[in-house]
Amino acid sequence: MNNQLIPYGKHFIDQDDIDAVIDVLKYRNLTQGEAVDSFENAVAEFVGAKYAVAMSSWTAGLHMACLAADINETQDVITSPITFVASSNAVLYCNANPVFADINSETINICTDALEQTIHNNPKTKAIIPVHFAGVPCDMKKIQQIGIKNDALIIEDAAHALGAKYTDGSMVGSCKYSDMTGFSFHPVKSIAAGEGGMITTNNEDIYKKLLRLRSHGINKLDDNFINQDRANTEGKQNPWYYEMQELGYNYRITDFQCALGESQLKKLPDFIKRRKELVKKYDQAFQEIPEISSIQQDYRNDSSHHLYVVRIKFDQLNITRADFMYELKENGILSQVHYMPVTSHPYYEKLGYRTASFPEASSYYEEALSIPLYYSLTNLEQEKVIDTIKKIIKK
Numbered sequence: 115m116n117n118q119l120i121p122y123g124k125h126f127i128d129q130d131d132i133d134a135v136i137d138v139l140k141y142r143n144l145t146q147g148e149a150v151d152s153f154e155n156a157v158a159e160f161v162g163a164k165y166a167v168a169m170s171s172w173t174a175g176l177h178m179a180c181l182a183a184d185i186n187e188t189q190d191v192i193t194s195p196i197t198f199v200a201s202s203n204a205v206l207y208c209n210a211n212p213v214f215a216d217i218n219s220e221t222i223n224i225c226t227d228a229l230e231q232t233i234h235n236n237p238k239t240k241a242i243i244p245v246h247f248a249g250v251p252c253d254m255k256k257i258q259q260i261g262i263k264n265d266a267l268i269i270e271d272a273a274h275a276l277g278a279k280y281t282d283g284s285m286v287g288s289c290k291y292s293d294m295t296g297f298s299f300h301p302v303k304s305i306a307a308g309e310g311g312m313i314t315t316n317n318e319d320i321y322k323k324l325l326r327l328r329s330h331g332i333n334k335l336d337d338n339f340i341n342q343d344r345a346n347t348e349g350k351q352n353p354w355y356y357e358m359q360e361l362g363y364n365y366r367i368t369d370f371q372c373a374l375g376e377s378q379l380k381k382l383p384d385f386i387k388r389r390k391e392l393v394k395k396y397d398q399a400f401q402e403i404p405e406i407s408s409i410q411q412d413y414r415n416d417s418s419h420h421l422y423v424v425r426i427k428f429d430q431l432n433i434t435r436a437d438f439m440y441e442l443k444e445n446g447i448l449s450q451v452h453y454m455p456v457t458s459h460p461y462y463e464k465l466g467y468r469t470a471s472f473p474e475a476s477s478y479y480e481e482a483l484s485i486p487l488y489y490s491l492t493n494l495e496q497e498k499v500i501d502t503i504k505k506i507i508k509k
């Protein structure tokens with residue numbers, strides 16, 4: 115084992131990945147070329163969705179998804195307080211109102227009872243953004259029912275969940291229970307593209323709108339031209355012609371990122387298999403320690419195992435979480451907290467949100483700690499993590 119710090123998460127790149135990127139750099143378009151289409155097709159096929167659109171990040175994707183759902187300043191959108199800020203920031207980008215519903219303490223996903231109550235209290239809800247926390251899919255059947263009953267669209271935040279399955283065996287991303295699903299390819303996620311995101315959908319109109327929003331609101335699809343007379347000369351399409359039909363962005367992703375993403379996708383089953391093994395070992399190791407409980411233990415089968423989170427009774431151990439993390443670091447181990455509740459950030463507090471309104475999220479946040487979990491974590495490194503945690507607890 116070397117003396118480098120063990121991070122909480124990390125990408126894995128091999129020679130095939132490097133070759134795939136070099137191939138694009140040497141011989142192909144750097145942007146708007148065939149590697150983007152190819153990656154989109156590969157993800158759509160992998161998850162079983164009709165369409166996929168890649169973009170520069172899932173944060174950009176969340177913004178586009180909200181726009182494609184026609185979310186505006188008169189509407190509310192419900193999500194979980196235990197997520198990365200991007201999930202609700204996208205709602206703010208559309209000048210709409212993010213609303214939070216508390217989590218379920220077993221899954222750490224949005225609690226469907228709380229969701230029902232929240233949607234009842236917020237009749238202007240236009241969409242729900244369930245977040246598949248740490249790779250465990252939400253109860254999408256129930257969320258779909260709530261969406262249909264309340265006329266709300268569903269955008270799955272699957273940043274953590276590429277490769278995860280619903281309980282019926284279908285893949286997250288198939289959009290079986292939703293209008294859109296989005297993934298992130300940030301380096302700590304299931305697969306890495308440097309930065310990057312992808313939305314899958316089965317709705318052709320949404321697909322075409324996402325294509326336009328990704329590139330300045332410009333439409334190049336001849337079946338959608340508004341000014342057919344200007345688009346054509348004597349019945350033939352004018353070769354220079356394009357139309358800006360709405361306000362879009364430059365949220366495009368490069369071809370070399372997509373080449374990396376597609377190469378990584380081939381390794382995803384191996385990545386998940388190794389993560390599963392590591393998770394099993396952690397579960398066994400912490401079973402006997404009353405001050406530690408590993409979250410989501412009943413939901414291991416279908417997870418993509420993005421994070422390994424333990425809840426620690428720091429007060430019973432007479433150690434603060436900060437000191438616990440510092441002590442891990444002194445031993446070469448990095449840890450993190452996923453997440454500070456979105457409502458606890460100053461920006462959200464200034465908007466009037468209060469974390470105390472979400473008791474399950476608050477109590478989870480007090481105890482949560484993510485410890486190292488990634489494909490290339492060796493058995494020896496994992497043993498070091500386990501031994502160090504046990505040592506700190508026994509002190």
Ligand SMILES: Cc1ncc(COP(=O)(O)O)c(C=O)c1O
Nearest residue numbers: 171172173198200273298299300
């Ligand atoms: C739950 C969640 N949603 C959204 C995002 C945003 O994804 P990206 O980093 O690709 O913009 C992240 C990334 O950390 C995330 O964890």
